[in-house]
Amino acid sequence: MEGIKWDLEVDALVVGSGAGGMAAALTAREEGLDVLLVEKTDRIGGSTAISGGALWIPLNAQSEGAGHPDTFEQVWTYLQQTVGAASSDAMKRAYLEAGPRMMDYLVERGHLQVAARTASPDYYPDRPGAAMGGRSLDPVEFDGRKLGAKFRELRDPLKEFTVLGGMMVNITDVRHLLRATRSFTAWRHSMKLVLRYAADRLGGRHRGTRLLLGNALAAQLFHGLIRRGIPYWLNTAARTLHRDANGRVLGLAVTREGKTLNIRARRGVVMATGGFPWDAKRREQTYPKPAGLWSMSPRDNAGDGIRLAEHAGAALGSGYASPAFWAPVSVLERPGQPPLHYPHLVWDRAKPGLIAVNALGERFVNESTSYHEFVQAMQRSPADAVPAFLICGQRFIDTWGLGLALPGGRPRQHLIDAGYLLQAPTLAALASRLGVPADKLQATVARHDAHAAQGQDPDFGKGGTAYNRYLGDPEHQPNPCLAPLGDGPYYAVKVYPGDIGTACGIAANEHAQAIDDAGRPIAGLYVAGNDMQSVMGGAYPAPGITLGPALTFGWVAGRHLAGATS
Known part of the structure; x- marks a missing residue:
């Protein structure tokens, strides 16, 4: 496409602010690229912020310390037993190899703090290769006050994860709250939570700043964006991918403050807009009947990234066990x-x-x-x-x-x-x-x-x-x-x-590059999160198999954009 008037040029442009998008932006920035992240809504966090926050990262550095030493052979056996041919061996292998490296990378740079579950069985614990814990990790509690005035830009959690109008709780907290009148330990735990929450509300905050689950994960990554000075534009919708005569993606047209802006992305564009759970037409075409609008994903996750990628020549994945x-x-x-x-x-x-x-x-x-x-x-x-x-x-x-x-x-x-x-x-x-x-x-x-x-x-x-x-x-x-x-x-x-999200997305290779019907990568176009065809192929072998791959392939995309090889 010739004659485009570029309003802004960056190395890498990321569309979407869930785990996949923020991981891609942070990694590209850590590798020295000039990055811009754009988000359709007025809040950061996407589906990640309202999720349970679990990350299934087999072979992570904490597995053995959590009492569950693991091996590649064990995990591979389990994936073959649960996912099988619904996902290619190449993508499953890429995930298992990149996941632990991604975790070490983001943890060492202060963008993530997680804890392995000492007891958390895979969902099919009787199948060969299953583990009773160690593979799933949770984001640790995050203090939302670290975000300062930008705390209001973080998407709120599901109301079902809060009590008293805005105090986040996990299962442990709920058990203490229910026993507060019967146990001094439970009473002390409960009083600590309530007093912290009261201080937040009296301080003028719209909800509690003790963040847990997926809200803590989104907050950690958001905090990383802020610390690394990565610019992000809210209320900015992606409209059209610009390509050259050879099909390479050059950049993206967006709508912001009533204006259309053309942003050139010298290295590439990462689509991470959360899949298509609120695209009624595609749901009807893809989901088993009845296909009512019963999604837990944010209502803005309407398939924008997938549609734009398809228009740029990318292929929709196939062979999945389930579309969601x-x-x-x-x-x-x-x-x-x-x-x-x-x-x-x-x-x-x-x-x-x-x-x-x-x-x-x-x-x-x-x-x-x-x-x-x-x-x-x-x-x-x-x-x-x-x-x-x-x-x-x-x-x-x-x-x-x-x-x-x-x-x-x-x-x-x-x-x-x-x-x-x-x-x-x-x-x-x-x-x-x-x-x-x-x-x-x-x-x-x-x-x-x-x-x-x-x-x-x-x-x-x-x-x-x-x-x-x-x-x-x-x-x-x-x-x-x-x-x-x-x-x-x-x-x-x-x-x-x-x-809780779609599993059918844009087909991709092990570098998170979108590919066409012939399996060829589309230069300059990457996908992550639920915009990417699930590496689990629509199977659900364990807790955290959506966010784990989202972070991993966001990291993979960020490094490939930067040409990192080691």
């Missing part, structure tokens, strides 16, 4: 506002005293399986599995909560009034509320309860793997995932086949 990473999602309808989605990931489904049933009133899945597998069970079932219903008794909801209904006796009438939480005094009455056959539901619960009282689930094996038990109640024996539903009143929520 799934999670059962319940939906609270709110008049005059967008629906509120709640992802049933790890907190309620695996606990003792809950079952999932379909429209026939029958169980169809091991409730304590991974969120990805739970939705796949819905998709494998006939249409009567959408929506499914999570059902529990009074004791369960008081102890563990159910979706947006919080535990500990917190008010839940507003959820009942809104139709989100369904309540009934008997199972027959609940069946009527759900529109399922009362006799079938009563028989299902009776069979479940009789076996659960013995700690057994001959139908679906709930609590049958180390991963199941990891998410259960360790104080409940003999099976931490199984207990009778008990007495009424009974409660239920509807869950739908939602997603």
Whole structure:
């Protein structure tokens, strides 16, 4: 393309501010390049900021110290058992080799601080090569005050990860808060959290500055951008990739403050815009039916980067096991506002005293399986599995909560009034509320309860793997995932086949370069995060298999842009 009037020239232009984009920008800058990052929204962090924050980086430097020494052969065996042909061997190998190097690189330069999980089973712990911990890492707690006035530019976490209107908590915190009146240790932990949060709010901050989970990961990377002086433009939408006569990407047209600007990228452009979970047309073409808009990703993740890359000649990936990473999602309808989605990931489904049933009133899945597998069970079932219903008794909801209904006796009438939480005094009455056959539901619960009282689930094996038990109640024996539903009143929520991001993206090589239909790299164009075809091929072998590759291939892209070889 000749005759372009360039408004700005940089070495590397990164589009998107999630883990993949920020890793690419930081790495390119560390390698000496002049970098600009542009972000469509008014906040930094993308999907990363609202995620659980786990990173699956096998062979990382902390694995052995966490009590789980690992080998390439073990991890490779596990990936072949879980991902297999859904992703090429070349990309899986590139990931396993680059992941630990990426982690060392960003940690040594002060951009990341993480801790390996000493106990965190891979999602298929009974398959060859699986590990019981060490491969998944979590970002350590981050003090948002380090961001100064730019703290407001960091995307807020999901409300479900906060209490008291803006105090972030993790599972450990929740357990202490629920026991605060019964344990001095729990009371002391809880008071420390609440006093810190009170100080934040009294200091004029819109939420707490003790950051955890994916919000801490995004904040660490954002802090790195600030420290390294990397310019970033918010409210800047990508419009068109400029190419020369040979197809090389020269730069990008963006819209900012009502103006179209042409930015030349001498080394290349990195697309990391978060995939297409809110592109209704592409979802309809790609997702299993029904393909409702039940995504947990930010609503601005509408496939911009993928569309632009395709227009530049890049190919969409194929051969995947699944086009998205799934999670059962319940939906609270709110008049005059967008629906509120709640992802049933790890907190309620695996606990003792809950079952999932379909429209026939029958169980169809091991409730304590991974969120990805739970939705796949819905998709494998006939249409009567959408929506499914999570059902529990009074004791369960008081102890563990159910979706947006919080535990500990917190008010839940507003959820009942809104139709989100369904309540009934008997199972027959609940069946009527759900529109399922009362006799079938009563028989299902009776069979479940009789076996659960013995700690057994001959139908679906709930609590049958180390991963199941990891998410259960360790104080409940003999099976931490199984207990009778008990007495009424009974409660239920509807869950739908939602997603936490897309797995089908632009095909790429081991250098994170976008490739065309013939497998040839498109000069000057890179992809990372969910804009890239998942190295897991739409399989979900362990916690952190979205953010781990996002960081890794963002780092790979940044180094390749700079021509780094060592």
